[in-house]
Every structure is written in structure tokens, then in C-alpha cells.
Amino acid sequence: MGVTLKQVIKNLDAFPRAEEHLLHKTQSGALVSVIGIVIMATLFLHELGYYLSTYTVHQMSVDLKRGENLPIHINMTFPSLPCDVLSVDAIDMSGKHEVDLDTNIWKLRLNSYGHIIGTEYISDLVEKEHTHHKHDHDKDHHEDSEQKIHLQTLDESTENTIKKVKQALTDGEGCRVYGTLDVQRVAGNFHISVHGLNIYVAQMIFGGAKNVNVSHIIHDLSFGPEYPGIHNPLDDTTRILHDTSGTFKYYIKVVPTEYRYISKEVVPTNQFSVTEYFSPMKDHDRTWPAVYFLYDLSPITVTIKEERRSFLHFITRLCAVLGGTFAVTGMLDRWMYRLMETITEPKAKTSVSR
Structure with a gap:
């Protein structure tokens, strides 16, 4: 019986071996x-x-985040506008100016070759002395303000500012704006323009809105930390104007995103898509050129998870x-x-x- 069992087991061998002398190498x-x-x-x-x-x-799921802030990372160059005339302004859909939030925005003076020649830190998004004039570029207020300011005499500091800016324009100075805006997590816009100047001073410097060249290069624009595979569509965008001026508007749809690494680390951030629009200056326009970024948030959040086989x-x-x-x-x-x-x-x- 034992011999038979051994024979049965041997017959199950799927790898029979030939005798050594029969193998031929x-x-x-x-x-x-x-x-x-x-x-x-x-x-x-x-x-x-x-x-x-x-x-x-x-x-994908419904975005349930409330009460959080939205970080906006900016890195832009304006090759044809000095830092003294540029201002950064942010406003949300309720009409509230975002001046009470902590911001980290720097303006770097650039010479005509693009080299840094000076640095300025902006503590507030709206400069105090120009708060009243910042968004009052509609027709009625424009006309009223211009009439009132014409009646005033320019003080010495204003005249010095005008001379300084005119010299900077002659020297071909530019400005690099970079840093982070920390705004409320609601729809809104921020823009970079010469709106910080009162209208009469701006007129004295440029001689008219048509001479304000808002050519710009967007090195980086993002709404949160980077994660593997992210694509920010406005990075390395160049818009240069020749013998014309106007207003650029970037309509941005922000999509809340979470990236979950294989290590369980979670990075809360945002993706976005963008539509661009340019409005050239016309003779009857009362507004001054600017670069607007108008953003809205998607109600859907995207979760990206890393997984291993x-x-x-x-x-x-x-x-x-x-x-x-x-x-x-x-x-x-x-x-x-x-x-x-x-x-x-x-x-x-x-x-x-x-």
C-alpha cells in the first residue's frame, strides 16, 4: 500500500528529470x-x-468648505510701468475691499534690462491716501474729481513724484509684482493698475489713458500649493502691447482640489481654468487700462488620490x-x-x- 502511494505521488510530478548522461549541452x-x-x-x-x-x-464631491481663506500666488512683470504708479487691489463679491487681511506682496523695480534696482513691500492692498479714488473711475466721479483737483495746486511732494515717475518712464523702468494675497473664499477679483494715482496726477504723468502700457508677463499664478501633475494655464503667459492700450480681463473658474499622497499626507489646493478677454482703449473711454483677474469658485471639489497596485x-x-x-x-x-x-x-x- 505504501509503495503504491509513493508511485501515485511520483506520477504527479510535473517536472520529470532526465538522467544526467542523457543531457547534452x-x-x-x-x-x-x-x-x-x-x-x-x-x-x-x-x-x-x-x-x-x-x-x-x-x-468628485460637493465642496463643503466654509470660512476658509483663498491664497492667490502672484508673480508678474510689467516691463513698461514703474513701481511708483502700480497698485494691487482686491475686492470680493460683497464689495468689501480686502485691506484687513494679512498680505505679502512685494514690488521690485526693474531697469530697462530687467535687472532689480529696488524693492518695496506693500502692507495693504489699497494705499490709504488713494482709497477714495481707487474704484471711482466711472464717468460721473471721474468728471467731478477732475474738476475739483484742477482747482487745487500741486504740493511739492506731488510734483517731485511726478518728476520721479516721468524720469523712470524715460529710463524704461519696469516693475515685478510678486507675493501672496489671502482673500475670502468667495467670488471676487483683484487687479493691478494705475488706479492708485488720483486722476489729475495720472494725467500729468501719462498725458492720457492711451499712453498707459499694461503689457505684462505672468510668470506664475496659482491658488494654492503645487502637487504632482498640476497645470496652471496662465504660467509663462506674455502679453505685450505695441502702439495701443486697453484692459485685460482673465475670467477664472477655481476648482477646489485635495491631493492625497500614498503616505496619507493631504495637500489642500485649487486648480483653475481661464478665459481671456482684451478690451482696447477707445477715444470716449473714461476708464484707465488695467489687468483684471475675476475669479469664481466651483461648487465641486476634486480629490486626487495616489494608489499602488x-x-x-x-x-x-x-x-x-x-x-x-x-x-x-x-x-x-x-x-x-x-x-x-x-x-x-x-x-x-x-x-x-x-
Whole structure:
């Protein structure tokens, strides 16, 4: 009974072994074996890298965040406007100026070659002495203010400012604006313009709105930290005007986003899409050129999760790849052996007959 059981177990062996003296090693077999080992090692490393790499899964849900702030990272250059005339202003949909929030905005003076020649820190988004004039560029107020200011005499500091800015314009000075605006998480806009100047001073400097060149380069504009694969559509955007002026408007749809790393770390940020519009200056326009960024928030939040393939999936693919390579190299070895036999047998018969 024991002998029979052993025999049954032996019959289940899927890998029968030939006697040692029946095995015949050839040079072609060695060559195929080396090629097979190289292929299997390459495929193993490929599968290992595939297993260790991560992929992302996107999920959407309703955005339930309330009471949080929205960080706006700005890095822009205005090659044709000095820093003294540029102002940064932000306003939300309720009409409230964002002057009570902490901001980190710097203005860097640039010479005509683009090199930094000075730095200025902006503590508030609306300069105190110009708060009243900042958004009063509609027709009625424009006319009233101009009539009143014409009646006033320019003080010495204002005259010095005008001379300084005119000299900067003659020297070809530009300005780089960069930093972070921390605004409320509601729809709103921010813009960079010469609206910080009162109208009469602006008229004295530029000689008219048509001479205000708001050409700009957007190096970076984002609404939160970066994450792998993010694309900010306005990065490296260049808009240069020649012999014309006008107002640029960028309509931005902000999509709240969470990126979850494989380590469970969560990065709250935002993606956005943008539509651009340019309105050239006309003779009857009372407004002054500016660059507006009008943003709105999507009610949908996107969650991007990093995930890794299962270990069982890795083992399954590995067995398939290595087993398939072994089978193919075995077939190739048999074919080469038979080919060599076919070539050598006629030679052997010819030598025997002689």
C-alpha cells in the first residue's frame, strides 16, 4: 500500500528529470540561456518599477468648505510701468475691499534690462491716501474729481513724484509684482493698475489713458500649493502691447482640489481654468487700462488620490512574464538545435562515404 502511494505521488510530478548522461549541452543552448536571463532580468526590473510606482484616482464631491481663506500666488512683470504708479487691489463679491487681511506682496523695480534696482513691500492692498479714488473711475466721479483737483495746486511732494515717475518712464523702468494675497473664499477679483494715482496726477504723468502700457508677463499664478501633475494655464503667459492700450480681463473658474499622497499626507489646493478677454482703449473711454483677474469658485471639489497596485497583482504579472520568457527561450533552443543537426548531418554522411 505504501509503495503504491509513493508511485501515485511520483506520477504527479510535473517536472520529470532526465538522467544526467542523457543531457547534452550545446553552445547554441548556452547563447539562448544568456539571452533568456538578460530578458528575464530586464522584465523583472520593469515589473518591479511598475509595482512600486503610483497612479492617481480622481473623485468628485460637493465642496463643503466654509470660512476658509483663498491664497492667490502672484508673480508678474510689467516691463513698461514703474513701481511708483502700480497698485494691487482686491475686492470680493460683497464689495468689501480686502485691506484687513494679512498680505505679502512685494514690488521690485526693474531697469530697462530687467535687472532689480529696488524693492518695496506693500502692507495693504489699497494705499490709504488713494482709497477714495481707487474704484471711482466711472464717468460721473471721474468728471467731478477732475474738476475739483484742477482747482487745487500741486504740493511739492506731488510734483517731485511726478518728476520721479516721468524720469523712470524715460529710463524704461519696469516693475515685478510678486507675493501672496489671502482673500475670502468667495467670488471676487483683484487687479493691478494705475488706479492708485488720483486722476489729475495720472494725467500729468501719462498725458492720457492711451499712453498707459499694461503689457505684462505672468510668470506664475496659482491658488494654492503645487502637487504632482498640476497645470496652471496662465504660467509663462506674455502679453505685450505695441502702439495701443486697453484692459485685460482673465475670467477664472477655481476648482477646489485635495491631493492625497500614498503616505496619507493631504495637500489642500485649487486648480483653475481661464478665459481671456482684451478690451482696447477707445477715444470716449473714461476708464484707465488695467489687468483684471475675476475669479469664481466651483461648487465641486476634486480629490486626487495616489494608489499602488497590489502585491498579488505584481506576483501574477511576474509569473506570467518570467514563465512566458522561459517557454519562448526553450522553444528557440529546440529550433536552433534541430537547425544545427540539419546542417551538420549531411556533412557527416559525406565524410563517412569518403
